Every structure is written in C-alpha cells, then in structure tokens.
Amino acid sequence: MLVAGFPAGAWGTNCYLVAPAAGEECVIIDPGHQATEGVAEAVAKHRLKPVAVMLTHGHIDHVASVVPVCGAHGMPAWIHPEDRYMMSDPEKALGRSIGQPLMGELTVGEPDDVEELADGSTLRLAGLELTVTHAPGHTKGSVTFRMPEQADVPPVFFSGDLLFAGSIGRTDLPGGDHEEILQSLARVCLPLEDETVVLSGHGPQTTIGRERATNPFMREVAAGPGGGGTSAAAPRRGM
Numbered sequence: 001m002l003v004a005g006f007p008a009g010a011w012g013t014n015c016y017l018v019a020p021a022a023g024e025e026c027v028i029i030d031p032g033h034q035a036t037e038g039v040a041e042a043v044a045k046h047r048l049k050p051v052a053v054m055l056t057h058g059h060i061d062h063v064a065s066v067v068p069v070c071g072a073h074g075m076p077a078w079i080h081p082e083d084r085y086m087m088s089d090p091e092k093a094l095g096r097s098i099g100q101p102l103m104g105e106l107t108v109g110e111p112d113d114v115e116e117l118a119d120g121s122t123l124r125l126a127g128l129e130l131t132v133t134h135a136p137g138h139t140k141g142s143v144t145f146r147m148p149e150q151a152d153v154p155p156v157f158f159s160g161d162l163l164f165a166g167s168i169g170r171t172d173l174p175g176g177d178h179e180e181i182l183q184s185l186a187r188v189c190l191p192l193e194d195e196t197v198v199l200s201g202h203g204p205q206t207t208i209g210r211e212r213a214t215n216p217f218m219r220e221v222a223a224g225p226g227g228g229g230t231s232a233a234a235p236r237r238g239m
Contacts, residue, residue, distance in 0.1 A: 001128075001153050002026075004042040005199065009033025011061035014201055016158065018128060018147075023047040025126035028069060029054045029145065029158055030201060035065040036072075051126050053077040053111075056160025056201060057142040058086025058093060059173075070111035078123070080134065081116045082175075083141030093139070094173055117143055135162045135188045137181020138169035144188055146196075155196040157208070163189055163198060165206035168217045186221040 002024075005016040013032035017039065019025060026048040031039055043050060050073045053066055058079060066077050066087060079087070086093040087110050119134035131146045138161045145158040161169030162184055171178045194209030211218045 001147075001150060001156075002046060003156070003199065004046055006038045006042070007202075008035035008038055009061065009064065012202060013061045014199065014203075015039065016199060017042045017046070017048060017050070018126075019046070019048055020127040025049045025051045027052045027054050027126050027128060027130070030056055030062040030160070031065040031069045032061045033064040036068050039065070039069055040072075049073075051075055052115075054123075054130070054145060054158075055079040055083070056144065056158065056162075057139045058083030058090075059139065059161070060086070060090035060093070062160070062201060063087050063090075067109055067111050070113070076113035076115045077111050078115045078117050080141030080143050082136075083139050084110075084114065084116065086139075087114075092174070119143075133188050135160075135184040136175075137171060137177055137184045138162060138175075139173075140175040142169075142184070146192075155193060157189075157192060157196050157198050159189070159198050159200045161201040163211060163215075163218075164200045164203050165198070165211070166215055167203075168215075169201075182217065182221050185217060189218065190222060 002019045002021055003016055005014050008015045010033050013030060015031050015035045016029040017026050028050050031053060052075050053070055055063055070077050090108060117132045121132045123130045133144045135142050135144050142160055142162060144160060144162060147156040149155045168181055171181055192208045196208040198206045
C-alpha cells in the first residue's frame, strides 16, 4: 500500500493520497489550505489516478482545496452530512471571521459531486477498503477512516482531528463538545489494536499503543469514570 502525505497550508493540515500501489487509482484525504500543488506533485510522482476526496470533517483547514482538486479530476467529495454546510459557509463553522486576506485565496463552496458518509459503512474505492466511523466531538460530523491489516502492513487509522500524537482536537468551536470527544475516543479508538498506525489531521504519525500508554486523554477514557483524574487542562491541537 502507498500512503503519500504532506502538511498543507497555514495550518499544516496533513493531506494524504492513498493507493494500493504506485501507478494505480487513489483517494485523497483532507485536501486543505493550499493543498492543490502538493496533490499535483504527489499524483505525478507516484503516477496516481485520483477517484475520490474523503473528508474527516468540514473545517476550512481540511476542505479549502476540495473544489479545485475535485474539479481537476472530475471526482466526488465524501463528507458526513452534519458537516456538509461548512464547505459553503466556513466562517459559520468557526464562529468568527478567519480574515479577509486568507479568505481571498480560497474557493469556497461545494464541488459538483458530493456524497454523504454514513456511520459504520465500508467504502470500496480505488481498490481500497475504508470503514467509516462517526466520531463527533471536534465537530458534529467528524469521522474516521480505518483500513484493515494487509499482508505485512498493520491496520491504518485516519483519525482526522479526533486523535493526535499526545493530544486530541479542540472542542471550543461551534459543534465541539469535550464530553462528546472523550466518548468518541473511548468508543472508536480504545478498541483498536495497539499496532494500528494513526495518521492524524495534524502532526506526526503515531500508533494506538503509544497513545494508549502516553496520551493523557486516552489514559483518562481508559481509566473510566473517576479512575484517572482529568485531562481537561492538557493542550489541544488543530484549528
């Protein structure tokens, strides 16, 4: 399996191109701010044919390049219905203006073809199998994508802004909820195998085992109610 990732734009949002191998079809996960050039370079380098954009949630730092990327390849974007409005109204999603100079660089809106993600569904695209899990807390429509173990490749988990190396996504923007994101961590992340590779929306690669052992939020939910203090003061990441 091929995963080509790079941090894009002002927020350093990780964009991933995923394919069975070089020279084959791929999906693009979270083409955010100023991601078009990086996508084009990865497509050319690995001789890929993009067939779909997959969005972990609707914040502008994850969707800013959806329209040009989808338009360049004539393909759909997949997003959870509760976050779909954010593609056309990013400032409402942030509860504030993100600044006229930045907004002037963005093509805000939906691509021509939008498909809606459903919790528990398994999508088979570009020769890949991706299981969709609704994981609210960072936004109401946050989802994760999980790929099963393949030959010598461990399971891969695209966590969006649910789980980061050492942290989790912020919950102080519209649609965010601290208790809800902890519930999502417990329901979605804790059951995964320790060797599962975590590719998140920001920051470095990690594993579920490493986060289970060191991430204060994961340790809190693993301990259960009243079992391990609070991680509320620990730093968050993402937009």
